[in-house]
Amino acid sequence: xxxxxxxxxxxxxxxxxxxxxxxxxxxxxxxxxxxxxxxxxxxxxxxxxxxxxxxxxxxxxxxxxxxxxxxxxxxxxxxxxxxxxxxxxxxxxxxxxxxxxxxxxxxxxxxxxxxxxxxxxxxxxxxxxxxxxxxxxxxxxxxxxxxxxxxxxxxxxxxxxxxxxxxxx
Numbered sequence: 001x002x003x004x005x006x007x008x009x010x011x012x013x014x015x016x017x018x019x020x021x022x023x024x025x026x027x028x029x030x031x032x033x034x035x036x037x038x039x040x041x042x043x044x045x046x047x048x049x050x051x052x053x054x055x056x057x058x059x060x061x062x063x064x065x066x067x068x069x070x071x072x073x074x075x076x077x078x079x080x081x082x083x084x085x086x087x088x089x090x091x092x093x094x095x096x097x098x099x100x101x102x103x104x105x106x107x108x109x110x111x112x113x114x115x116x117x118x119x120x121x122x123x124x125x126x127x128x129x130x131x132x133x134x135x136x137x138x139x140x141x142x143x144x145x146x147x148x149x150x151x152x153x154x155x156x157x158x159x160x161x162x163x164x165x166x167x168x169x
Contacts, residue, residue, distance in 0.1 A: 001025025001026070001027075001133050001135070002025055003102075003103040004025065004099055004100065004103040004133075004135065005023035005024065005025045005135055006023075006103075007098075007099035007100075007102040007103045008023055008095065008096065008099040008135065008147075009021055009022070009023050011095040011098055011099055012092075012095060012137065015062060015088070015091065015092070015095075016062070016137075016139050016140075016142075017065075017139070017140070017141075019139075019140045021137045021138055021139050021140070022137075022138040023135050023136065023137050023138070024135070024136045024138075025133060025134070025135050025136075026133070026134055026136070027131075027132065027133060027134075028132040028133065028134040028148065029132065030130075030132060031051065031053060031130065031132055031148060031150050032053060032055075032146065032148055034055070034056065034057075035055075035056030035057065035077050035078070035079075035081065036053045036054060036055055036056045036148075037053070037054040037056065037059060037081055037085065037086060037089030037092075037117030038051065038052070038053055038054075038115075038117055039051075039052045039054075039089070039093045039113055039114075039115060039116050039117045040052075040113070040114045040115040041093070041096070041097060041100070041111060041112070041113055041114060042111070042112050042113075042114040043104075043106065043110055043111055043159060044109075044110040044111075044112075045110070046155060046158045046159050047152075047154070047155045047158060048151055048152040048154065048155025048156075048158075048159065049114055049115075049151075049152075050100075050149055050150070050151050050159070051130075051149065051150040051151070052093060052096055052147070052148070052149055053146075053147070053148040053149075053150070054089045054092050054093075054117065054147055055145045055146050055147070055148075056077070056081050056085065057073055057077065057145065058137075058145030058146075059081060059085040059088050059089055060073045060074070060077075060081070060085055061073055061142070061143075061145075062088060063082075063084045063085050063088055066088075071142060081117075086117050089117035090113075090116055090117060092147070093113050093116060093117065094113075096147070096149075097111045097112075097113065104159070104160070128152040128153070128154065129152070129153040129154075130150045130151065130152055130153065131150070131151050131152075131153050131156050132148060132149070132150045133148070133149045133150075134146050134147070134148050134149075135147040135148070135149070
C-alpha cells in the first residue's frame with residue numbers, strides 16, 4: 001500500500017492541478033457499492049484479476065474542474081458516468097498500472113487492463129474472499145476521494161511475492 005501510494009502521487013498530479021496529492025493506504029472491509037468506474041487489471045503469469053474502482057463523484061469533480069468549473073457535482077448523482085468521466089477513468093487506469101509496475105516491481109508490459117471502465121460499470125460480486133486496499137487521495141484545496149483495489153486473497157501471494165520477499169530480506 002505505501003509503496004503504491006508513493007508511486008501514484010506524482011503520476012496523479014497532472015490530473016489534479018499539478019500538485020502531488022497526499023495518499024494514504026489502508027485496508028478496507030469490502031468493495032464500495034457507490035457510483036464508480038470499474039476496471040479489471042491482469043498481471044502476466046499471475047492468477048486473479050485486480051479490481052480497480054475509481055470513485056464516480058471524484059471523477060465528476062475532476063472533469064468539471066478540467067473544463068473550467070469549480071468541481072461542482074450534479075445532484076442527484078447520475079445513474080451512469082458520462083463519457084468524459086469514463087475517459088478520465090481510463091487515464092487513471094493507465095496511471096495505476098504504471099504505479100503498480102513500480103511498486104511491485106514488475107515490467108509495465110506485464111500489467112494490462114483486461115476490462116476497462118469505458119466498457120463496463122460494476123462487476124458482479126465475487127464469491128472469492130477478497131483483500132481490499134483503499135488509497136485515499138487528498139487533493140490540495142479540495143476534498144479526499146478513494147481509489148479502491150480488490151484482489152482475490154488466493155492470488156495475493158503471487159502478485160506480492162517479490163515485494164514480500166524483498167522486504168523480509
